[in-house]
Structures are given as C-alpha cells and as structure tokens.
Amino acid sequence: QDLIKKNSANRAVVEHRRRLLEEWLAWRASVEEELKAEGIVDALEAMNVGKGDDFKDGEEVIE
Amino acid sequence: MRPILLSGHERALTQVKYNKDGDIIFSVSKDHVVGAWFSYNGERLGTYHGHQGALWTVDVDPTTTFLATGGADNTMRLWNVQTGKLLKTWEFGSSIKRVEFSSDGSKLLGVTEKRTGHLSTIVVYDIVQDVDAEQTDEQSLRIVCDESKATVAGFSYGAKWIIAGHEDGSVSQYDVKGGELLDNVMVHEPDMPITDMQWAPDRTYFITASKDKTAKLISTKDLNVMKSYNTDTPLNSAAITPVKDYIILGGGQAAMDVTTTNARQGKFEARFYHKIFEEEIGRVRGHFGPLNYVAVHPLGTGYCSGGEDGYVRVHHFDKPYFDFMYEVEREQARM
Numbered sequence: 001q002d003l004i005k006k007n008s009a010n011r012a013v014v015e016h017r018r019r020l021l022e023e024w025l026a027w028r029a030s031v032e033e034e035l036k037a038e039g040i041v042d043a044l045e046a047m048n049v050g051k052g053d054d055f056k057d058g059e060e061v062i063e
Numbered sequence: 064m065r066p067i068l069l070s071g072h073e074r075a076l077t078q079v080k081y082n083k084d085g086d087i088i089f090s091v092s093k094d095h096v097v098g099a100w101f102s103y104n105g106e107r108l109g110t111y112h113g114h115q116g117a118l119w120t121v122d123v124d125p126t127t128t129f130l131a132t133g134g135a136d137n138t139m140r141l142w143n144v145q146t147g148k149l150l151k152t153w154e155f156g157s158s159i160k161r162v163e164f165s166s167d168g169s170k171l172l173g174v175t176e177k178r179t180g181h182l183s184t185i186v187v188y189d190i191v192q193d194v195d196a197e198q199t200d201e202q203s204l205r206i207v208c209d210e211s212k213a214t215v216a217g218f219s220y221g222a223k224w225i226i227a228g229h230e231d232g233s234v235s236q237y238d239v240k241g242g243e244l245l246d247n248v249m250v251h252e253p254d255m256p257i258t259d260m261q262w263a264p265d266r267t268y269f270i271t272a273s274k275d276k277t278a279k280l281i282s283t284k285d286l287n288v289m290k291s292y293n294t295d296t297p298l299n300s301a302a303i304t305p306v307k308d309y310i311i312l313g314g315g316q317a318a319m320d321v322t323t324t325n326a327r328q329g330k331f332e333a334r335f336y337h338k339i340f341e342e343e344i345g346r347v348r349g350h351f352g353p354l355n356y357v358a359v360h361p362l363g364t365g366y367c368s369g370g371e372d373g374y375v376r377v378h379h380f381d382k383p384y385f386d387f388m389y390e391v392e393r394e395q396a397r398m
Contacts, residue, residue, distance in 0.1 A: 014391060042266075
C-alpha cells in the first residue's frame with residue numbers, strides 16, 4: 001500500500017516537472033520566434049552561446 | 064577543480080564581472096581599488112586607481128575596451144581597459160550604485176543614489192567608440208525615480224527598454240528613447256529592496272535578488288514573474304547560468320546580525336537552483352561572510368563570487384555539473 005502511494009506521489013512530481021519543462025520550452029520558442037520577426041540581432045546571437053562550438057571550447061578549458 | 068582565491072582587496076567586494084570572453088574578471092571593493100584578474104589562474108592583470116571612496120559597481124563593454132565604475136565619491140568613471148588610463152569622470156551629487164553598458168556597448172547607464180536634495184536617477188551616456196576620443200558630458204537620457212529609488216538597472220535586448228529594480232521591491236520598464244515609465248510591477252515583498260538584477264544571455268529575461276530571501280525570474284517584455292526561488296537568507300545577488308538551466312544565488316546576514324549559530328548553519332554559501340523546476344540542487348561553501356555578488360562565466364564554464372570577507376572565489380565547473388540532469392530533461396534530450 002505504502003509503495004503504491006509513494007509511486008503515485010513520485011509520478012505526480014515527475015508529471016509536474018515534465019509540464020514545467022514543456023511550458024518553459026514553449027515560452028523560449030515563442031520568444032525566439034518574436035526576436036526573429038523583429039530582427040533583434042544581439043539577442044539572437046546571444047541565444048546561440050553554448051549551443052554550438054562555444055560549449056566544447058569551454059569544456060576543453062576545464063579538463 | 065579547486066576554487067581559485069583572488070586575494071588583493073583589503074575590504075569587502077561589492078561587484079565582480081567577467082568580460083564577454085570570460086578570460087578576465089573585474090572586481091570592485093570598498094577599498095577604492097578596481098582589480099582585473101585572469102579568470103583561469105587568478106593572476107592579477109592590473110589595478111585601476113583614482114576613486115576616492117568605496118566602489119559599488121563595475122561593468123565592462125562587449126569588446127573589453129572600456130571599463131565603467133561608480134562609487135561613493137559621487138563619480139562614475141570610464142577607463143581604458145588595456146592601459147588603465149582614466150578617460151572620463153562624470154560627477155554627481157550622490158553616489159553611483161550601479162553602472163551597466165547596453166549589449167552593443169554604445170550606451171552606458173548609471174544609477175544615482177537618493178540623498179537629501181538629490182533625487183534617485185538613471186542617467187544614460189552615449190559612448191564614443193574610440194579610446195582617444197573625448198567622451199560627452201551630455202546625458203542622452205535622464206530618468207527620475209520619484210516613486211521609489213532605483214537600486215539596479217540595465218538595458219534590455221536591442222536596448223528597447225531600461226529595466227530597473229527598486230528599493231520598494233518593484234521593477235520598472237522605461238522606454239529607452241523618452242524615458243517614460245511604461246510599467247511597474249511589485250515582484251518582491253513590499254518594501255524589501257531589490258539588491259541585484261542580472262540578465263539571461265539574450266536579455267529577454269532576468270533575475271532579481273531581494274532582501275525578502277527570494278529571487279525571481281522575470282520576462283523583460285511584460286515583467287511577468289515566471290519563477291520564484293525561496294531561500295532562508297537575505298539575498299544580495301542572483302545570476303543565470305548559460306548552457307545549464309541553473310541559477311546561482313548569494314547572500315547572508317550582515318555581520319552585525321550574525322550569531323555564531325548562524326555562521327555555523329553556513330548561510331555564506333552560493334546556492335544553486337534548477338532554473339525551471341525552482342528546486343535547490345547544491346551549495347558551495349567557502350566565504351567567511353555574506354556573498355555580495357555572484358557572476359557567471361559567459362560561456363557557462365564557471366562562476367565567481369565576491370564576499371564581504373574581501374575575497375573573490377573563482378570556480379570552474381567540473382564534469383558532474385554538466386552531466387547532472389533531471390529524468391524529464393533526459394527524456395527531452397532524447398526526443
């Protein structure tokens with residue numbers, strides 16, 4: 001019984017996180033869309049930091 | 064990797080900043096001196112002398128050409144990063160609490176303190192992009208904050224708006240052209256001052272820290288509070304990490320309020336929260352007093368903190384930091 005309760009509680013937590021992540025990603029997509037439409041270059045450039053080679057360079061520094 | 068300790072300042076640190084490449088850290092302190100350090104090994108690159116009082120704030124432009132500082136001597140100053148030469152001094156009737164460049168470096172703002180006979184203002188100067196040029200005395204914009212004094216401010220993405228945080232716990236959005244107040248939203252507990260405001264890399268959202276022991280993640284466009292991070296200590300600073308979806312908070316009770324019990328409870332820690340899930344995921348110890356400022360490496364590879372104890376601690380993130388993922392994040396990554 002306890003195990004079932006615990007499992008459903010865990011499931012609720014995971015569901016909640018999944019929803020938060022989806023909400024966040026949806027918001028980010030809408031922002032990116034808007035910046036593209038408005039042609040705001042500085043923000044669009046900044047968005048790419050960490051997505052591509054920059055991140056790999058950074059990791060090498062740490063090693 | 065062990066943290067690097069930057070010892071050189073004789074009094075409390077008030078702000079620390081990475082340049083855009085992240086190879087240099089600039090620090091300001093109540094000891095009147097501006098420091099510049101190599102972030103990867105902590106070697107001191109130089110100091111900038113001239114201020115006659117405690118320094119409250121520092122910022123560096125995106126090309127690491129100009130350095131701006133402000134402090135209790137009622138001046139805002141512009142320096143040549145490379146030579147250390149003082150290029151310009153702007154004088155005011157009260158101290159400068161905050162300086163910040165726009166993301167393209169063409170504008171510099173300063174936040175002036177409210178004092179008898181002096182209103183709280185946000186002033187903007189257009190910066191001539193030449194170290195040999197004469198910089199202007201003319202303010203291109205002056206905003207008077209008569210409702211509640213501004214404590215922090217900065218330029219939004221595309222320099223469309225100026226966003227300010229206030230002593231009363233609210234944030235404002237001003238039009239960057241005419242300076243009109245477009246919106247003001249109470250985001251923290253009323254009359255709990257906002258102590259810090261830092262941008263996401265693209266400046267479409269930002270984080271505020273407050274004495275009310277919380278930090279808030281706010282969208283730039285509509286000042287909507289998207290996330291809230293609750294702690295057990297007054298906060299002095301909050302930063303958003305690129306690459307990983309974390310935020311870093313720093314704070315602690317002021318020295319006079321600290322009992323030994325409090326110190327043992329270890330409130331002088333940098334706290335890491337998951338940005339999206341609002342959950343605490345880790346703490347980093349080290350300082351012997353409150354953390355006055357936390358700054359994140361622009362490539363997300365590390366962070367540094369400036370403490371009331373007079374030290375800057377520089378941390379390089381290890382592999383587990385990058386590997387850590389919630390199960391739902393793993394799912395998302397696989398999709």
